């Protein structure tokens with residue numbers, strides 16, 4: 001998968017060089033290219049934002065640098081999905097991560113919280129598939145941290161990135177439930193014993209216990225995830 005990231009803070013994406021995603025890059029599973037938006041801002045100060053029409057606080061990102069940058073990125077003739085992280089977007093959840101993981105190319109456009117001139121989204125949507133995605137109802141100063149989260153959530157789903165694909169199936173939100181509690185050695189720690197069923201060797205009993213724990217945790221922490229009949 002090819003990932004293009006457009007940002008005014010390219011140094012923030014050095015984080016993608018470490019851990020699993022770093023290995024995915026060196027093994028060629030992920031081709032990550034970070035582009036500095038200021039390379040498409042040609043005035044003396046490489047200006048990328050300006051005051052908002054209609055007044056108000058903060059700055060809005062100018063359309064021209066984005067237009068030039070995206071013209072270049074979209075010229076390759078393939079069919080990338082262009083992602084704009086924004087608090088005003090569709091909630092980014094595990095099903096969306098899975099959908100993005102089957103794309104051959106993603107282009108991430110990191111804007112400031114005050115936003116990118118809306119005409120950039122419209123101009124891009126006229127020639128490419130666009131997704132405006134939100135990580136949640138909170139406010140970041142820009143899209144970069146959101147893109148790091150999305151890239152990690154998507155990248156780890158790519159075949160070969162995670163050592164044991166089994167571990168992808170036993171996770172929170174994978175089966176619509178929060179994941180069951182996990183334990184490892186020692187069997188007793190500060191007087192707290194690992195639930196005996198987990199040391200029984202009875203795989204059926206372990207599976208039942210884990211499902212019961214997942215349903216109980218979901219009911220306690222995220223009842224909104226449970227189907228109406230609470231099964």
Ligand SMILES: Nc1ncccc1[N+](=O)[O-]
Nearest residue numbers: 085086134135140142146
């Ligand atoms: N929450 C956000 N705040 C600013 C930019 C992007 C955001 N998001 O969730 O994708």
